[in-house]
Amino acid sequence: MSRLLLNTALAAMPFVLLAACHPGGKDKQALQARIDSLQEKVNAAYVPGTGEIMNNIIQPHHLKLWIAGSDENWVLADYELHLLSGGFKRIEKFHKGSPEAIALQMIYPEIDSVKEAINGQKKELFKKHFLLMTNTCNTCHHATNNPFVVIKVPDKEAFSNQQF
Numbered sequence: 102m103s104r105l106l107l108n109t110a111l112a113a114m115p116f117v118l119l120a121a122c123h124p125g126g127k128d129k130q131a132l133q134a135r136i137d138s139l140q141e142k143v144n145a146a147y148v149p150g151t152g153e154i155m156n157n158i159i160q161p162h163h164l165k166l167w168i169a170g171s172d173e174n175w176v177l178a179d180y181e182l183h184l185l186s187g188g189f190k191r192i193e194k195f196h197k198g199s200p201e202a203i204a205l206q207m208i209y210p211e212i213d214s215v216k217e218a219i220n221g222q223k224k225e226l227f228k229k230h231f232l233l234m235t236n237t238c239n240t241c242h243h244a245t246n247n248p249f250v251v252i253k254v255p256d257k258e259a260f261s262n263q264q265f
Contacts (some may be wrong), residue, residue, distance in 0.1 A: 109136045117126055128162045129210070135243075142211060146193050149191070151192055151196055151199070154188050154192055154195075155188070155189050155250075157188070157191075158184070158185075158188035158191065159185060159188035159189065160252070161240055162181050162182075162185040162188065163185060163238075163252065163255075164255050164259060164260070165177075165181045165233070165263075165265075166178055166181035166182055166185055166215075166231070167231060167254060167255045167259065168265045169181050169212065169265055170215075170218075170224070170227040170228070170231060170257065171217065171224070171227075171228070173224055174265055175219055175222050178215075178219045178227070179219050179220075182212065182215055182216060182219060184186070189205050189208060189209075189212075189238045192205060193205070200244075200245050200246075201241075201245050204241045204244045204245050205241055207240065207241055207244075208234065208236055208237050208238065208241060211230065211233050211234035211237045212234060212262070213236070214230040214233065215227065215230045215234055217230075218230050218231075219227045231254065232254055235252050235253065235254055239251055239252055254262055
């Protein structure tokens with residue numbers, strides 16, 4: 102008998118919720134005004150551009166990842182790779198459907214390869230896959246009509262205020 106009661110209650114639940122949530126005319130206008138106000142705030146919210154994310158997140162972590170991996174500081178290299186990946190995720194989040202967000206999908210297999218080299222603490226494999234990842238960055242730049250942005254394996258440290 103309790104099963105029949107439970108099934109009846111579950112079947113009636115959508116109708117009870119619908120009745121409870123159906124606002125009257127005045128309430129409906131107030132709710133719509135609130136929705137419109139919040140939509141205006143969302144529309145006015147700051148969204149970083151793709152170039153801003155590339156220059157301020159991805160490029161510095163690309164450099165720091167290289168330094169950490171070259172120095173075999175695997176904990177720091179893993180951390181920097183995580184932050185680098187976060188930059189790409191931000192592009193996907195803020196610029197979903199853009200040519201850049203679509204094209205950057207090509208970078209993830211290379212990031213995975215770098216991650217494997219870091220996890221295995223294999224310096225030569227790290228260097229190989231870091232180069233392939235960097236070349237993939239340039240391939241992506243070509244695919245998105247930005248061939249003039251050429252990324253390379255770093256040849257010197259630029260962060261003299263951090264110990265690697």
